[in-house]
Amino acid sequence: MDELTVLDCCAPLVRQPLDEERAAGLARAFKALGDPVRLRIVSIVAGHEGGEACVCDLTASFDLAQPTISHHLKVLKDVGLLTSERRGSWVYYRIVPDRLAELSALLAVPAEVAR
Amino acid sequence: MDELTVLDCCAPLVRQPLDEERAAGLARAFKALGDPVRLRIVSIVAGHEGGEACVCDLTASFDLAQPTISHHLKVLKDVGLLTSERRGSWVYYRIVPDRLAELSALLAVPAEVAR
DNA sequence: TGCTGATATCCATGGGCGTCAATATTGACG
């Protein structure tokens, strides 16, 4: 995708009222982040060495069953916040910077409003 | 070229794994944004003239019952994304720029990761 | 081929959430 598309699609909330369709797509991503476990997963993956973490790294970081972690990873992947790649027995997850940047830009508050 | 690191509380995801407590607080806000109606409400309020909108403006923008809008406004207010002020018969809502900025900064992706 | 470890899928369960009708509250105005 080119930068114009990114810029155009990521204008802050203030610029224009979100149409239903776009709001639905963005809400899916925010809903995915709206779980403390998933938020920590994204944080761990983003901050992990090499920008990626395998599932074993994550299951070790939570007091949750392995299927639960796998479920959360699927949710994050389905909304485009994570990608996965299998290498041998292990599956490595990494964040999708463009997707995070899109959400970040959306919430950026213009100076004229931040008063 | 490291920018002035915003706030200690708002360092991007990459800097440090979120502890449970902080993740819980942030997840509450993201969960509130994880509904298309609420996302559009925030958008409408932020973009409305004067930076504020009364409930009547919102009920007119959705094909939803008035209690439903009122419920969504309460959710957004409870997580600190909106404030309300009564003036006469009308109640005006406005966004909390600091709260939005906190979330935006959290999702901002450092250059070394966005490669 | 069979075995073992890593990860994903399936299924059930309990709790949380979006919606709305009915009702309550609040303020303005006569």
Added chain:
DNA sequence: CGTCAATATTGACGCCCATGGATATCAGCA
């Protein structure tokens, strides 16, 4: 006071979702 308009609260219903146990898939290895 009484009435009306704007907004909030309550209660109920149906559905989605986080979680974990059982099981399946997949890759490496003997």
